[in-house]
Amino acid sequence: MGSDSDWPFMKEAAAALEEFEVGYEADVVSAHRMPHEMIEYGSRAEERGLKVIIAGAGGAAHLPGMLASVTPLPVIGVPVPLKYLDGLDSLLSIVQMPAGVPVATVAVGAARNAGLLAVRMLAAHDADLRRRMARFQEDLKAQAQAKGERLRR
Amino acid sequence: MGSDSDWPFMKEAAAALEEFEVGYEADVVSAHRMPHEMIEYGSRAEERGLKVIIAGAGGAAHLPGMLASVTPLPVIGVPVPLKYLDGLDSLLSIVQMPAGVPVATVAVGAARNAGLLAVRMLAAHDADLRRRMARFQEDLKAQAQAKGERLRR
Amino acid sequence: MGSDSDWPFMKEAAAALEEFEVGYEADVVSAHRMPHEMIEYGSRAEERGLKVIIAGAGGAAHLPGMLASVTPLPVIGVPVPLKYLDGLDSLLSIVQMPAGVPVATVAVGAARNAGLLAVRMLAAHDADLRRRMARFQEDLKAQAQAKGERLRR
Amino acid sequence: MGSDSDWPFMKEAAAALEEFEVGYEADVVSAHRMPHEMIEYGSRAEERGLKVIIAGAGGAAHLPGMLASVTPLPVIGVPVPLKYLDGLDSLLSIVQMPAGVPVATVAVGAARNAGLLAVRMLAAHDADLRRRMARFQEDLKAQAQAKGERLRR
Amino acid sequence: MGSDSDWPFMKEAAAALEEFEVGYEADVVSAHRMPHEMIEYGSRAEERGLKVIIAGAGGAAHLPGMLASVTPLPVIGVPVPLKYLDGLDSLLSIVQMPAGVPVATVAVGAARNAGLLAVRMLAAHDADLRRRMARFQEDLKAQAQAKGERLRR
């Protein structure tokens, strides 16, 4: 993430990964305050064995796109909402990437979904993980049904 | 995609996949006009051996999110711009998914990037594809540099 | 509705129906967490004797449109506002349906109006209900006039 | 509709009604240029035997809401896009009605869907019409499938 | 105004008029709950001797435009912000009037400015009032200068 102030959002991505027992590392790599380190981090991600990068940032959110430009790995962008504009600036700054360099963008503030999307990407090549994602979706359904039962009238 | 009118956009995703020699199938599976078939399509995608789904749709764009709800595979959503509102409706309808069911959203009209994002997802487990993506990024750079040379003054 | 967290909004639709002594059922049928059940629910609504469906959802709000795609009944959509974007995403995701599959959309958070709209639809074929809706509108007027009297100067 | 300049949009509502052999009348009743006639038109709609009113208007689009305020019938609003702002003003002016007086709003420029929504409302009390709406939806599916067949690869 | 819930905003218009000793009446005349009375109110405003009408309304704000359609008097519209969308819907619903029927729109929530605008309109034909408006502007300046003095460094 670009700042430790993003952590209250981004830790939900970490939690999702932990639920699926997917290893991860969390770090502050600011596009605007540590540009060289950020470029270095992205450039070395593949050789260090990372499979997917999740990057959260707010406002003029450049971190996900810049990482995507220096790695062939898939990059997931989380638009972190700041004090004004409700994350619309973060969303457009992350999703509107030019042809050639995509960022997989999730909803404003949706770090949990970023984690789940990473799991899906990994699961595409891992039948066991795929089964667990399918089971997770069954659980979501069961919870929704239980809620429905309480409300039904 | 949800309609053949999306094909002029979506064929760029196909073209990107072809450049990387990634096999694919293209189909019209409308969330609103073929809901049962759409659910069936999504539900069987994994067992049919698909690894990633790219779904383009416009306006109240429900196809990517609905497919994501019936498959554990990663789903990439392409917001197709319609006649009014410049694709802002398509973008929000695709990206703002609830916790539990992510869609990897790309820019408005950015089907080519959807294809490239799919390649990156596959490449995460395929060193050869990863090398080709890295080479592709080198080519992008070379083209940009050539353009710079013509303009430089 | 798509989640029990929508109930604080949606119960106002139920209240409006009760004021007009119109029978109803309330249920959680999530488009994204119970897709098969949602499709099943919508597909069987007509044969079960329902006349109108009210569906509330937020963010990438797919429930109203998906139900409309599997039933010939009129579907009323309530854009539920989420934490960010003030319901603009919910509104566009519900109202911007493609040609062929309309959703009758009401204002952001306006579940009470969804109930009243359902009453109007039923009243179109029920002279007594129509009279009560007319009387209800008279009451609205009387209340507004009473407020005016207190404020007038 | 509020102006004959809305007719190129609104005639698609008429066409949809004709496809279902639903009788209708078309008229220009401007909220801002014929306010008394508009109020009169709305107030007498029920006793004249109308079942549903479809009203299209653009910009500060007051026609649908004003008609809804003087009739107990359901009113469908079509946001007609004007030269600037892509119909966003028309949409918000129609959909954001206060509690007590709902308007069933469809997508920007979606007059055809307004006609189909009216058919659904009538069909809720007309088994034959309901069957035809279900058949119409089957046809939509067949067309979508045919398009898919041509594109499939 | 359209509802007594607008009074916390609209009373600032009244206060501005009182500062300039301009006579006024305040009333609730709801476009959607008292349509006939609203039309009647607007139609009789001129013969009752009113010179300017100030109308505040929120959401699908139809009151200012409808009054303007039944009177030749100038109508000032105040976009009242509701719970969602920050008054953007109110603003567009009031300002985007069709050719032929203008509404003099002020800022979101700016009832005080509506009162001051009414004073300016009356002052255009009243040299004394114009002098007092000029003096009022001098006072604004003096206050701003005093604030500047405290802050200056």
Next chain:
Amino acid sequence: MGSDSDWPFMKEAAAALEEFEVGYEADVVSAHRMPHEMIEYGSRAEERGLKVIIAGAGGAAHLPGMLASVTPLPVIGVPVPLKYLDGLDSLLSIVQMPAGVPVATVAVGAARNAGLLAVRMLAAHDADLRRRMARFQEDLKAQAQAKGERLRR
């Protein structure tokens, strides 16, 4: 107006004034390119006998608000749409004035309505002009009715 490129819009204000035989002057007084002259123009408007000022401007549209700050006369602002953003920037720059200094804002590009609003302001103190405005509104109605007759079915 702020530039002669605004004239294609603003001449409709002039035309409206001519229809009502209201005298006027038209001038280019740019807030940003002739700031001293603009201030001078506004400051002297009252003593020169002007009754109302109509000011059109686009983008960061400062002309109407600045004129309003140096005159006690009512100022009508016309948001002129520029190449991008459809006049939303012009609208917000004109209408969102701070407390103390109102601008009577009309719709994006609605110079004709600015002229008609000026006529209404003058008519508030001129029974003859008021009668002509009422007749003008009758004519609008007659035209709308004639259009309705042609379309009615």
Next chain:
Amino acid sequence: MGSDSDWPFMKEAAAALEEFEVGYEADVVSAHRMPHEMIEYGSRAEERGLKVIIAGAGGAAHLPGMLASVTPLPVIGVPVPLKYLDGLDSLLSIVQMPAGVPVATVAVGAARNAGLLAVRMLAAHDADLRRRMARFQEDLKAQAQAKGERLRR
């Protein structure tokens, strides 16, 4: 700034200048309440030896653009967010200046960055100040790295 209510924002610009030991003056110069003084202030800024002007304003924010129109000095505009619309109106009113008169606009509420931008402008001709800005950027990096260290896992 245009009002002392902007000071809670604008004092961060002052703080940034103090960190770099750059002299400055702070004053309230309201475009709308002190137009002549504002023009005078801007017109004399150069001869008084000022090098850069920072102007914060909200809503229909005319101060930065008007100052830019009467001085050849660079003007930095800070969009101050008001109660509604989250500063979008302030941003567009400041940044969308017509050709010929630029304003250097920073983010909504970003007065600190306005101060830092002023330092950069001065530093372009002051090697010592440039070195301190470079050191400041090093410090930003060190802080971000320290935060990363605490979070890293």
Next chain:
Amino acid sequence: MGSDSDWPFMKEAAAALEEFEVGYEADVVSAHRMPHEMIEYGSRAEERGLKVIIAGAGGAAHLPGMLASVTPLPVIGVPVPLKYLDGLDSLLSIVQMPAGVPVATVAVGAARNAGLLAVRMLAAHDADLRRRMARFQEDLKAQAQAKGERLRR
């Protein structure tokens, strides 16, 4: 600039610099396709003697902000409008920079103003250039006055 497709916009910045006889270099330095070169370009700008950097980019426009993060020089950002969203995405991606790293943002598509802003920055330390900027502003005024004369009536 980030792409040669930005040149039709950005050449107006070059033209403005030429009018003031300010030396410049123009280059394509893409944030997303030449990230290492872009970082290198920005990092060496100061030691190569550049005084100001003008960077134009569209969509998820990261070039201006990234350059600002690796140089102590002032960076001017030009939001280039792309095919959809009218440059709103470009504007927010450039202007909404985090505290510590400002970008001096101009209007959507306003490359000429970027050039003029650069001249103002240089002129702050160059009395002759300041005089020419003042003369340029006089010329703008004379042109505006001439236009006014032709239109005046």
